[in-house]
Amino acid sequence: MNEIIFFVLGLIGLWIGSEFITRGSLGLSRKFGLSESFIGMVILSLGTDLPEIVVSVTGAIEKNHGIDTSGIVVGNVIGSNLGQMVLTLGLVGFVGGTIKISKKEGWYQGISLILSTLLFLVLATDGLISKQDGWILLLGYLVYFLFISKSSKTMGKKTKKKKHNFGKLLALLITGLIIIFQSSTWVITTGVDLAIQFGINQIVIGAILVGIGTSLPELVVSMNALSKGAKNLAISNLVGSNVVDILLALGLGATISSWKVDRHVALFDLPFLLFTMVIVVLFMLSRRKLERKESLLMIALYVVYVSLKLIGW
Numbered sequence: 001m002n003e004i005i006f007f008v009l010g011l012i013g014l015w016i017g018s019e020f021i022t023r024g025s026l027g028l029s030r031k032f033g034l035s036e037s038f039i040g041m042v043i044l045s046l047g048t049d050l051p052e053i054v055v056s057v058t059g060a061i062e063k064n065h066g067i068d069t070s071g072i073v074v075g076n077v078i079g080s081n082l083g084q085m086v087l088t089l090g091l092v093g094f095v096g097g098t099i100k101i102s103k104k105e106g107w108y109q110g111i112s113l114i115l116s117t118l119l120f121l122v123l124a125t126d127g128l129i130s131k132q133d134g135w136i137l138l139l140g141y142l143v144y145f146l147f148i149s150k151s152s153k154t155m156g157k158k159t160k161k162k163k164h165n166f167g168k169l170l171a172l173l174i175t176g177l178i179i180i181f182q183s184s185t186w187v188i189t190t191g192v193d194l195a196i197q198f199g200i201n202q203i204v205i206g207a208i209l210v211g212i213g214t215s216l217p218e219l220v221v222s223m224n225a226l227s228k229g230a231k232n233l234a235i236s237n238l239v240g241s242n243v244v245d246i247l248l249a250l251g252l253g254a255t256i257s258s259w260k261v262d263r264h265v266a267l268f269d270l271p272f273l274l275f276t277m278v279i280v281v282l283f284m285l286s287r288r289k290l291e292r293k294e295s296l297l298m299i300a301l302y303v304v305y306v307s308l309k310l311i312g313w
Contacts, residue, residue, distance in 0.1 A: 003197070007190040011213035013183025014051035018217035020176030022047040024169045031166075040225075040236025041109070041148050041243075048217035048237065049244040050176070052080055054184040055214060056253030062188055063257040070260040071202025072191050072210060074129070077120075077250050078203075078269050079211015081242045085113070086276050087212075087302040088219045089238050093295030096226045099235065100289045108151060109239040110281035112144055116246045117277045121270045129250065129259040137251025144243055187213070203265055204309050235284075242277075268313060276301050 025047040026039065055076055059069035093099055101109075119140060123133045191210055195202045218241050222234040253259065279301070283294045 010186030017179030024172035041240035045240025051214040060253040060256035072206040075203040075206020079207030083215035090298035124261040134254025141247035
């Protein structure tokens with residue numbers, strides 16, 4: 001019973017901490033007048049993805065101490081990515097109606113999304129994300145960051161510079177980090193304990209419970225952006241978060257302790273993830289807009305995945 005309480009408290013803490021960090025990072029980015037696309041794909045994605053980053057690093061440290069957390073961490077990346085780009089984007093599209101996407105931004109986002117997922121699949125085919133693979137993923141994120149930074153000058157409109165209290169923004173960031181570090185420890189340790197107690201595969205815990213839990217910040221931020229009419233910001237945040245999950249979060253953890261990838265995950269979960277990403281990108285690029293019927297199909301894909309995992313796939 002205590003494990004369930006601390007698991008839920010950990011997920012709540014991840015959400016609260018990421019909210020503080022997101023507000024702080026968004027305030028700093030607006031202070032310097034960065035473009036909306038850059039804010040979404042780099043600044044906001046880093047802020048909202050700190051739960052995944054910290055879960056990965058904490059899991060790697062626990063693994064070095066003899067607790068195998070590979071299933072939780074790898075499952076979290078898969079579940080979080082599906083939760084963000086299929087469930088969350090589907091909900092954003094369904095609630096917000098038709099979302100128009102510019103051709104240039106669609107290509108930037110689509111290529112980044114598919115290439116990062118494909119790299120994950122290729123590196124996992126041998127059943128191990130090694131320390132060397134971790135450095136490859138981090139190098140991939142560096143290339144992505146430089147590419148987006150250079151392209152941001154021509155992507156979307158720039159935000160107007162606003163006056164913000166630097167000390168207050170810094171305090172939000174530090175407080176958020178402290179909350180997230182403690183919360184991630186609870187999520188990792190109780191997640192492993194629950195998997196053992198109930199005989200549940202770690203990949204199921206990671207992909208469904210932890211994956212959905214760590215996707216809450218992206219859902220909240222995207223819905224907030226939607227309510228303020230910033231639909232492109234909502235999509236950019238989700239795409240950027242997926243790239244950060246794979247290249248930065250998974251890569252950073254792998255440089256500390258390599259991740260074992262179950263054969264079934266490499267043959268089913270990762271190909272399913274790549275398939276859904278391709279579907280999402282095709283929706284984004286086909287007519288440069290996302291309609292409600294397409295959003296419903298995306299939500300249905302997520303339901304299919306969760307259902308298959310719950311029956312033992």
